[in-house]
Amino acid sequence: MVCRLLCLRHYHQAGRTRKVQRQIRLCDCNRSFTVDEQALAAGIQAPLKVHHELCRREIGEVESALACGDVLVGCTQEATLFAEVAAERAAARIDFFNLRENAGWSAEGRGATPKMAALLAAATLPEPEPVAGVTLVAGNHLLIVGEAGAALGWAERLATRFDVSVLLTGTSRDAELPTERRYPVWSGAGVTLSGHLGAFEVAWTQQNPIDLDLCVRCNACIRACPEGAIGWDYQVDTARCRAHRACVAACGAVGAIDFARADGQREGRFDLVLDLSPEPLLKRVEPPQGYAAPGRDPLDQALAAQALGELVGEFEKPRYVAFEPKLCAHSRSRKTGCTNCIESCSAEAIASAGDVVRVDPYLCQGCGSCSTVCPTGALAAQYPRVEDLGLRVKTVLTRYRDAGGEAPCLLFHSAEAGRALIERLARRGEGLPARVIPLETWSADAVGLDLMLASVALGASQVAVLAAGTHDAAPLRAQAAHAQAILTGLGYAGEHLRIVDAEDWSGLEAALWDWTPAQGVGRAASFRPVPRKRDTLDLALRHLHESAPAPVTEIALKAGAPFGAVAVSDACTLCMSCVGACPTGALNAATDAMRLGFLEKACVQCGLCANSCPENAITLTPRLLLDESARRSVPLKEAEIFHCVRCGAAMGAKPIIDAMVSRLAGHAMFASEAQRRRLHMCADCRVIDLMENENGTKAWDMTE
Structure with missing residues (x-):
């Protein structure tokens, strides 16, 4: 949760233009894999050198390179160490890419030089321009919601770090309110929560007879209750109460107890929410930042409280998607059409706003599912932009092919979960096949039909999407099914698209190593994916059709396809x-x-x-x-056009006039032949005919 906000600062700073030439430092990690320095240097216009112990005995090489300008290091394991070295030279910048786990550590590592060349080419691309962002500002006003025992316990622990408020959602005879009123305590039921970090809005109903906001905690009600229905949490157990109302009399002028309260609606606004309810208030796959629902485990609760403490301050996050309302196919004139994005949004950041949808950038977590399922391209992923990711696709495929690689398979994966799975595969299994080129993106959910087909048109034999870290693989499978139907229909043999829903490294290994290369295009396309989804699809489909082994003019698709x-x-x-x-x-x-x-x-x-x-x-x-x-x-x-039977003026399509006449023929207002004849007249002629054929008095009465 925290890194989704804080790590974005690097992205926004990374777009600045760098005019100095970078030096490239690669390492074969104590000769644990083979790096062909000559072959890799051939395609790069920058000084390149291969080392054996760059993070240890040869660390001075990094320091020397930084003295001359920026450096690109082909190792991510020691990124922290190298970054510390670079921090001593503020004018120089250091970047990293993974050569070892992504290419070198593989059962086919000796044949991975074309893939290494492709990964290096992608790493040397210019940084994309930063996307527009939104700012979230959060103070330390924390609401703790839950049963009295847990909620009050955490309130006591966190009261010195946060501006705490507590909302109790049930009675607990064992819980006791603190004797010192250091923070507000309320009770209620029917709690609803909306909003985002820094702006959560909470509403509840004050159902218990004792209003804790008014209660002075004198204990008079507890002593007065003959049934002992009032606990030390100052809440009435209505199942035990026998309506003696002795507590009301004991409360007296304080007036905190009211068994017939008319207005029980309460609300508040908070920066952060710690939800300790048995069932979370927000049941979302992607809850908003600043909201934590750790459940009943004390360790999880402690970790959640610690994470919330790191969210006090001002943060920037990208506008993960761009929205073009004119292209939205959601609704017209209150008739609903497409609801794909609303149904797929795991953060519930998209809602209907009349004829178009509304995207809440503060709730959006950037999974990109909405852009994947949007048929028109009204929603477009921006982190990264399709054109930026498309440039990486074209670059790696071109360099891989130029370096002698064959049958390339692109493996799109999410930044965190996918990367971790690939690294485990490299350490414990056979690693990635030499022809499988991993491409990291913020979220693999955003890899849609346009990118899949464009990748094949640009020369990929196959495209795999690693579902680890995605919210719902179903939209990806649907997109892959449409793409495969098109490729199969055009005569391209084999399985070109695969959604790899592996839970561990062994599943990923099985999915990739047993995959026979599929038939690709004979000549790679030269276009670059563009911002408009339909334009990219058109470019890809044109090339795939021109290069098809068995070109056809029509391909049947399943329901849900955007054609x-x-x-x-x-x-x-x-x-x-x-x-x-x-x-x-x-x-x-x-x-x-x-x-x-x-x-x-x-x-x-x-x-x-x-x-x-x-x-x-x-x-x-x-x-x-x-x-x-x-x-x-x-x-x-x-x-044919229907013309007025009186003046000959065009009235519209004949079928619509015939339908109108048919529906009104039995109406009492058109009982006579003259009245029915007026249905075949234009508006002006109907008035004239009425004036001429009805008696004058009646006609004028109708106009009054």
Whole structure:
């Protein structure tokens, strides 16, 4: 929780431009793996040297290199040591990448030179520009929620470190309120919690007859109660109380006891929340920073209290996703379409805000699932940006190929959990195969269909996503299934996409070492992934289609795919409600005729058109159309224009007029032939006809 906030400072500082040339220092860790210095230096425009004991006897080499400028070290194990050396030279900067566990320590380590070259090329790329951020400011006002025993115990321990408040959520005859009122204590039920670090809002209902905020703790009520229903926590056990109300009389003018309290609603605002309830108030996969629900274990509670103490202050976090409302397919005119992002958000940071969604950057934890499942690209991951990660993909694949590597497999993994699993595999198992190139990203949840297909188009034989550390692998599996269906449909043989849901290093080892290389493109694409999701998909699909072993024009896909066709039945009246609802312009109304057109390339299968159609005339068919017809607007339905039977003015599509007449034919207001005839007239002619054919008095009465 803390590192998700604090580690971002490095990212925001890292984007500054470095004009000095970096020196590269690699180490084979006491000759435990092979490093081909000549081969690696061939593709790098920077001084490169390989060492054997860089972190020990040769540490002076790092000091000498830092004296000349920035340094890139191919070792992460001793990053702390090297950083301490670099700290003595404030003008120099030191960066690290992992050559040992990612490449050298492998059963195929001797053949890993192309992968080492690829990893080195990625490490020498310029730092991406920092993303926009949001600032969180948290004081030390801590609310402790829970049963009296645990809540009061921790309040006593933490009262000197925090501005503590306590909310008791149950009675406990063994618990005793402190004799000295050093912090507020309340009691209540029906507790609700919302907000984020520095701005938590808590509401509860004061149900117990004794209001602890008013109670002076004189103990008169305890002594007066004949049933002993009041404990030292000053709460009434209503199951034992026999309504003598002796406690009310004993409380007297203080008025802290009220068995008929009318207004029991209470609320408060806090910086931090320690939730000791039996069931957490927030049941989220990713709770907000500043909220801790450690359960009943005392050690977990102590660790949670310590972590909360580190969250007092001012912090910066990135806006993990960018949102473009115009592309959002969530809703139109109160008709719901796509809800993928809302359903996938593990932090509950996304909610409906009318026709579009609202993203709370303070709650967002940056998993990127929303960008993965968004069919239009309205939500785009920013940490890292797709174009920045795409540049790394293109760089490693190009360098790997130039260094003589074959059948590359990209392994996307999350920054913390994925890295740890790969390191354990290198130490305990066979390591990564020489053709498997790990690419670390903030969260592997954000690896979507666009990045998967673009990677294959750019020359990857296969793409694996390590699910360790992800919140829900189901969206990743769905994306991989769509991508595999497309590649198989184009004739590419083998399994190209795999979501590796391994719980330990042995599972990762089995998933990668037994994976036979799949058929890739004969010629790698030259494009770079771009910010717009649909544009990247279009570039990738064009190249995959051009290079396909068995090119086809249509591929059937499963429901949920972001490509497909729209069909209309004879029930369509050309009311054009679907055109107004379509967020991407896939459905359009012609300007020269009563005609509904469809541009399949723009369709994302969000369903807004079908949900908006009053005639239920629209059906969706998931598929991928790859010929030029997908890029042209094709007519779905056309009808003649209906003209007013009196003046000849155009009134609209004939089917919609016919539908109106059919529905109103049995209405009492249109019982006569003359009245029914007016349904075929324009608005002006109806008034004129009414004036001419009804008696004047009646007509004028209607206008009053």
